[in-house]
Amino acid sequence: MNAPNPFNITTAVDYSDEEINRYWVDFMSYDKSFPQLMKTDSPMPMLILGSKGSGKTHIMRYFSFNSKKIAYQDDFASRLVEDKYIGIYLRCGGLNSSRFQGSNFSNAVWKTLFGYYIDLWFSQLLLLIVEEVIFSTNVEVDELKICNEITSNLFDNDIQFEACKSFSELRSLLRALQKQVDLEINNCSITGKTVVDVKILVSPGRLIFGMPKILERTVSIFRNFQFIFLIDEFENLLEDQQKYINTLVREREAPVTFRVGARWYGMKTYKTFSGEEDIKEGSEYEKYVIDRMFREKKDFYDQFVKEICVRRLEESGYSLASNNLTDFDFSQYYEKFNFSKYFESLAKRGDRIGHFTALKSVLKSRLKATDIQIIVSNLSFPDDLVLERTNVFIFYREWRRSRGTGLVAISEDIKNELDSWRINPDGRTATRHYIVLEKFRNDITDQLFREAQDSIPYTGFQNLVRMSVGIPRLLLITLKHIHRWSVFQGENPFRKDIVGVSAQIKGVEEASTWFLEDARIPGPNGKKVSDVISRLGQFLRELRFADTPPECSLCAFSINLNDINDNIRLVLDYLEQYSYLINVPDRIEKNSVRKFVTYQVNWLIAPKWDLPLSRRGILQLSKDEVSAIFGDDSDNFEVLRRNKINRYNAPFSDVSSGQSLFDEIDL
Amino acid sequence: MRPIDFSIFYKKKYSTLHDFTSANCYDILISAYNDSERVKKVFDEISASQKHWLVFPEYQYTAAEIPAQLGGTAVFNFTGNSSRTEGEIIREYFSGLKLSSATRICIDITGFIRPHLIFLVRFLASAVKNPVDFIYTDPVTYKRKEDTFFSFDYTDVRQVEGFQGVHNPDSTNDYLIIGSGYDDQRITDVSKKKANAKKVQLFGFPSLQPDMFQENILKAYKAEEASSSGRENFIDKDATLFAPANDPFITANVIKEYVDKEERSKSITNLYLSPLSTKAQTLGFAIYFLAECEGKPASIIFPFCDHYSRETTEGISKIWKYTIGLNDLLVI
Numbered sequence: 001m002n003a004p005n006p007f008n009i010t011t012a013v014d015y016s017d018e019e020i021n022r023y024w025v026d027f028m029s030y031d032k033s034f035p036q037l038m039k040t041d042s043p044m045p046m047l048i049l050g051s052k053g054s055g056k057t058h059i060m061r062y063f064s065f066n067s068k069k070i071a072y073q074d075d076f077a078s079r080l081v082e083d084k085y086i087g088i089y090l091r092c093g094g095l096n097s098s099r100f101q102g103s104n105f106s107n108a109v110w111k112t113l114f115g116y117y118i119d120l121w122f123s124q125l126l127l128l129i130v131e132e133v134i135f136s137t138n139v140e141v142d143e144l145k146i147c148n149e150i151t152s153n154l155f156d157n158d159i160q161f162e163a164c165k166s167f168s169e170l171r172s173l174l175r176a177l178q179k180q181v182d183l184e185i186n187n188c189s190i191t192g193k194t195v196v197d198v199k200i201l202v203s204p205g206r207l208i209f210g211m212p213k214i215l216e217r218t219v220s221i222f223r224n225f226q227f228i229f230l231i232d233e234f235e236n237l238l239e240d241q242q243k244y245i246n247t248l249v250r251e252r253e254a255p256v257t258f259r260v261g262a263r264w265y266g267m268k269t270y271k272t273f274s275g276e277e278d279i280k281e282g283s284e285y286e287k288y289v290i291d292r293m294f295r296e297k298k299d300f301y302d303q304f305v306k307e308i309c310v311r312r313l314e315e316s317g318y319s320l321a322s323n324n325l326t327d328f329d330f331s332q333y334y335e336k337f338n339f340s341k342y343f344e345s346l347a348k349r350g351d352r353i354g355h356f357t358a359l360k361s362v363l364k365s366r367l368k369a370t371d372i373q374i375i376v377s378n379l380s381f382p383d384d385l386v387l388e389r390t391n392v393f394i395f396y397r398e399w400r401r402s403r404g405t406g407l408v409a410i411s412e413d414i415k416n417e418l419d420s421w422r423i424n425p426d427g428r429t430a431t432r433h434y435i436v437l438e439k440f441r442n443d444i445t446d447q448l449f450r451e452a453q454d455s456i457p458y459t460g461f462q463n464l465v466r467m468s469v470g471i472p473r474l475l476l477i478t479l480k481h482i483h484r485w486s487v488f489q490g491e492n493p494f495r496k497d498i499v500g501v502s503a504q505i506k507g508v509e510e511a512s513t514w515f516l517e518d519a520r521i522p523g524p525n526g527k528k529v530s531d532v533i534s535r536l537g538q539f540l541r542e543l544r545f546a547d548t549p550p551e552c553s554l555c556a557f558s559i560n561l562n563d564i565n566d567n568i569r570l571v572l573d574y575l576e577q578y579s580y581l582i583n584v585p586d587r588i589e590k591n592s593v594r595k596f597v598t599y600q601v602n603w604l605i606a607p608k609w610d611l612p613l614s615r616r617g618i619l620q621l622s623k624d625e626v627s628a629i630f631g632d633d634s635d636n637f638e639v640l641r642r643n644k645i646n647r648y649n650a651p652f653s654d655v656s657s658g659q660s661l662f663d664e665i666d667l
Numbered sequence: 668m669r670p671i672d673f674s675i676f677y678k679k680k681y682s683t684l685h686d687f688t689s690a691n692c693y694d695i696l697i698s699a700y701n702d703s704e705r706v707k708k709v710f711d712e713i714s715a716s717q718k719h720w721l722v723f724p725e726y727q728y729t730a731a732e733i734p735a736q737l738g739g740t741a742v743f744n745f746t747g748n749s750s751r752t753e754g755e756i757i758r759e760y761f762s763g764l765k766l767s768s769a770t771r772i773c774i775d776i777t778g779f780i781r782p783h784l785i786f787l788v789r790f791l792a793s794a795v796k797n798p799v800d801f802i803y804t805d806p807v808t809y810k811r812k813e814d815t816f817f818s819f820d821y822t823d824v825r826q827v828e829g830f831q832g833v834h835n836p837d838s839t840n841d842y843l844i845i846g847s848g849y850d851d852q853r854i855t856d857v858s859k860k861k862a863n864a865k866k867v868q869l870f871g872f873p874s875l876q877p878d879m880f881q882e883n884i885l886k887a888y889k890a891e892e893a894s895s896s897g898r899e900n901f902i903d904k905d906a907t908l909f910a911p912a913n914d915p916f917i918t919a920n921v922i923k924e925y926v927d928k929e930e931r932s933k934s935i936t937n938l939y940l941s942p943l944s945t946k947a948q949t950l951g952f953a954i955y956f957l958a959e960c961e962g963k964p965a966s967i968i969f970p971f972c973d974h975y976s977r978e979t980t981e982g983i984s985k986i987w988k989y990t991i992g993l994n995d996l997l998v999i
Contacts, residue, residue, distance in 0.1 A: 004899060005899065008897050008898070008899060009897030010892070010897065011862060011897070013862040013863040014862075014863075014896050014897040017839075066839070090836075091838055091863060093860065093861065093862070093863070094834065094836070094838045094841070094863075094937065095834075096825070096826050096831065096834060096966065096968075098823060098825040098826070099825065099826055099831050102752065103755065121836045122836075124836045124837075125836045125837070128836075128837060178833070178836075179833045179962075182831065182832065182833040182834065183833065183962070185831060186829060186830075186831040186832070189752075189754045189786075189828035189829050189831070190754070190789060190790060190793060190828070190829045192754070192755075192758045477892065514892055517852070517855070517889075518855070518859075518892065518893070520821070520852070522821050522822055522823055522856075523820075523821075523822050523823075524820065524973075526820070526821065527820070
C-alpha cells in the first residue's frame with residue numbers, strides 16, 4: 001500500500017478543529033506573526049482579506065473557541081482566562097443568505113428579516129460556547145436569572161416568553177424563533193404570498209451586543225473578556241447583508257468586536273445603514289491582505305510554506321533527514337532538471353534544430369542557398385547550444401537594426417565575436433553575447449525548449465514556491481498533484497526516492513489547469529475574463545518568443561491609467577481579485593504625471609503560455625492594445641496581435657502597409 | 668412518523684414508445700420543450716386531452732423557434748424574463764390551470780431544468796391529492812460522450828425554492844450529497860459553495876447505458892479537487908453511493924439509508940442535497956426531501972446557470988413511468 005499523500009488536504013475547511021491546531025504554522029515575520037495580526041485583545045474590528053487559499057479560514061478557525069479549547073487541554077479554565085477572549089466562528093455560507101431576496105417581499109422587508117435572522121444565528125453560536133465553558137469550568141452561574149435578564153431586557157417589552165431556566169433552553173427559544181423565519185421564507189416561495197407573518201421580536205444588534213454585555217457582567221469567568229465574532233466567508237453575503245454587518249462593525253459595543261474574513265472580491269460594499277456612509281479604515285476597522293503581506297515578505301513566506309510542508313510530512317508519518325527546520329533543505333527532495341544533458345541530446349539534431357529550421361525558412365526567399373548555408377555555418381556552435389541560440393538571437397537583432405542588409409557579414413561578425421569570447425574569457429563582458437545573456441538567458445534557454453517542442457521544465461522546490469505567488473494553497477495543490485504523479489510513476493517520494501522531473505512537470509501542468517478552471521468567475525463576466533486571460537497569455541508568449549523580444553523575462557505589463565475605461569477597470573479588477581494577475585507596485589513615469597498600473601501573470605498559470613518565473617522586463621501596452629486585450633475591442637485583437645508580433649519577428653515587416661519593409665532592399 | 672420504503676412506489680419500464688402510448692392516456696401532459704428527439708417524439712405520440720409545452724428561459728429559444736399552438740397543444744413560454752425563479756414560473760403556469768381530483772396528470776421530466784422540476788414536485792405535493800405519473804426516457808447515447816456540455820453561464824449556487832429547510836448555526840458536521848453526473852463544473856461549483864461539508868457523491872449505477880458509468884466517473888473526477896474533501900481515493904466507500912440512473916425510488920432509498928446510518932453514529936448538523944445527474948435521480952432527491960427533510964436542517968441546493976444545451980443526447984432507448992402520490996409523502 002502506498003504511503004499517504006501528505007498534501008492531499010489543501011483547504012482548511014477540510015480540517016477538524018483538532019487538525020487546525022495540529023497543522024498550525026505561524027508566520028514568523030518579526031512584525032506580523034498571526035497572533036500579532038489578530039490582536040485578540042484589541043477592540044478594533046478587522047477585515048482579513050486575501051486571495052482564495054491564502055489562509056484566512058485557517059487563521060480564523062485557529063483563533064476560534066472550538067480550536068482553542070482543544071489546544072487548552074487540561075488547563076482549560078486557566079488558559080481561557082489568560083487569553084481573555086472568546087472567538088465565535090461563523091461561516092456566512094451556512095446562512096444560505098441568497099434566499100433573503102425575491103419578488104415576494106420588498107427590499108426593506110428582506111433587510112429586516114435578514115438582520116433579525118443573523119442576530120438569532122449569532123446568539124445561538126454564542127450560547128453554544130457559553131454552555132460549553134460553563135460545563136467545562138464548573139463556574140457557578142445563575143442561568144435562570146441571566147436568561148431572564150436577556151429575555152426581558154433585550155427583547156421587545158410587549159413579548160412574554162416562558163421562563164428559560166438554562167442557556168440550553170434559551171438557545172432552543174432562539175432556534176424556535178429562527179425556525180419561524182426559515183419556514184416563512186420557504187412557504188412564501190411555495191405559495192407566492194407577499195405578506196410576512198413573522199414578528200420581529202428584537203431590535204437589530206441588540207442580542208449580539210446585549211448578550212455578551214450581560215454575560216461579561218454576570219459570569220465571573222467572562223469578566224473583562226472580549227467576545228470576538230469571527231465572520232468568515234463574508235463574500236457569501238449579498239450587498240445589503242454586508243451593509244448590515246458593516247453597520248454592526250461601526251456601531252459595535254464593548255465587549256464585542258469583529259474579525260471579518262473575505263476574499264478580495266468578497267467585499268461588495270463598505271457602506272453601512274448609518275446614512276449609507278462607509279466604514280472608515282483606521283478609525284473603525286483595520287485591514288490586512290494576507291497574500292499581499294506574504295508577497296511583501298518573501299523570505300518569511302518561503303520559510304512559512306517550507307514549515308507547512310514539513311508539518312504535512314511529519315503528520316503523514318514521513319521521517320525527514322533533518323530536525324533543524326531553519327536550515328532544512330526541501331529542494332533535496334525534488335530533482336533538478338539537467339539542462340546540460342538535455343542540450344547535449346538536442347545538439348545532435350545539427351542544423352535541423354528548431355532555430356536553424358526557422359531561420360533558413362525565413363531567409364529562403366531572400367538569399368541564395370549558399371549564403372544561407374554560410375550564415376548557418378557561422379552561427380553554429382553545437383558545443384554550447386545556449387551560445388549557439390544566442391548567436392541566432394544576435395543575428396536577428398542585427399538584421400532588424402540593419403534593415404536586412406549585409407546578413408552574411410553580420411553572421412561572420414557574430415562568429416568572430418564568439419571566437420574571441422572563447423579565446424579571451426577576460427574580455428567577455430564587452431561582447432554582445434555577454435550583454436544578451438545577462439538579460440535574456442532564461443528566454444534563450446526556454447526558446448530552445450519551445451523550438452524543440454518540449455515542455456519547459458518548471459521544476460525544483462524553489463520554483464514551485466515561487467509559482468504559488470504568496471498563496472499557500474497553490475503550492476499545496478501543486479505538490480499534491482506532483483506527489484500523485486511521482487507515486488504513479490513508481491517512485492517512493494520522501495522515503496527512498498526524490499521526486500523526479502517528469503512527475504514535477506506533469507503535476508505543475510495539472511495544477512495550472514486546475515487553477516484556470518477553479519478561478520472561473522460566475523455570471524456573464526466569467527467568459528469575458530477567461531477570454532481576456534487567454535488573449536493576454538497568447539500575446540505575452542508570442543512576444544517573449546519573438547525573434548527579437550521587446551523585453552526580457554516577459555510576464556508583466558503596465559497600463560496607463562488614462563487608457564482604461566470603466567469596463568476595462570472592471571475586467572482588471574476581476575483578474576486581480578481572482579488572482580489571475582498580481583498587482584506589482586505602481587510606477588510613475590519620469591517627468592510625467594501619467595500614472596501606470598503594473599501587473600504580472602500569476603506564475604502558477606505561466607506554464608500555460610510558457611512564461612518565465614521571474615519578472616524583469618515590463619511591457620508597456622498601448623491604448624489600442626489595452627482595448628483589444630481587455631476591452632470591448634477584442635474583434636481587433638487578431639489584427640493588432642499580428643501587427644505587433646510581425647514587428648518583432650523576421651523579416652520585421654510592416655503589416656499595416658501590407659508590405660515587408662525590406663522587400664525593396666536588394667540583398 | 669413511520670419509516671418509508673421508497674421502493675414500494677410503482678414504476679414500469681416500456682421498451683418502446685408504442686408500448687407506452689398504447690397502455691397510457693392522460694388528461695394533461697406537461698413537458699419541457701427542447702430539441703431532443705426523446706422529448707419531442709414522446710410529446711407528439713402520447714395520448715392526452717391537453718398537451719402543454721413549458722418553454723424555459725434557460726434554453727434561450729427565440730420567438731421564431733417556439734413551437735406552434737396546435738389543436739390540444741398549448742405553449743407556455745417563459746423565455747421573456749430570465750430573472751424569474753423556478754417558483755415564479757411554476758406558480759404562474761399552474762395559476763391558469765384547473766385541476767380536479769380526477770385529473771390524470773403526466774409529467775415528462777426528460778427535458779425539465781432540474782430546479783424547476785424539483786419545485787414542481789413540491790408544488791404538486793401541496794396542490795394535487797391524487798398520484799401523478801412522471802415519465803423519463805433513456806437516451807441511447809450522449810452526443811459527444813464524456814465531452815458533452817450541458818450547462819453554461821453559471822451564476823450562483825442557491826437553495827431551490829420550497830426546499831430551503833430550517834438550518835442549524837452549528838456547522839461542525841455538515842453533509843453535502845451530490846448526485847454527480849457528467850457536468851463536472853457544476854459539481855465543482857456546488858462543492859465549493861459548501862466547502863466545509865463532508866461531500867458524498869451518488870453515481871448512477873447501473874447507468875442508462877453500459878458505457879455511461881465510465882464516462883460519468885471520468886467527468887466527475889475533474890471536480891475531484893473540490894469534491895474530495897481531501898480524501899486519498901476518489902471512489903471512497905465511505906463517501907460514494909450508487910443508485911440506478913433511471914430509478915428515483917432506489918435513489919431516494921440509498922440516500923435515506925446513508926443519512927440514517929450517519930445519523931446513528933453522529934448527528935448531522937446540516938444536510939445539503941444537490942441533484943446534478945439524471946432527471947430520474949433528481950426526482951429521487953426531491954421525493955426523499957419531501958418525505959424525510961421537511962422542517963429539518965436540510966435543503967436542496969443547485970448551481971444555477973443561465974443557459975442549457977437544447978440537445979445533448981441521441982435516440983430513444985426505454986421509457987420509464989413512475990407513479991407517485993406526492994401529497995402522501997408530505998404527511999408520512
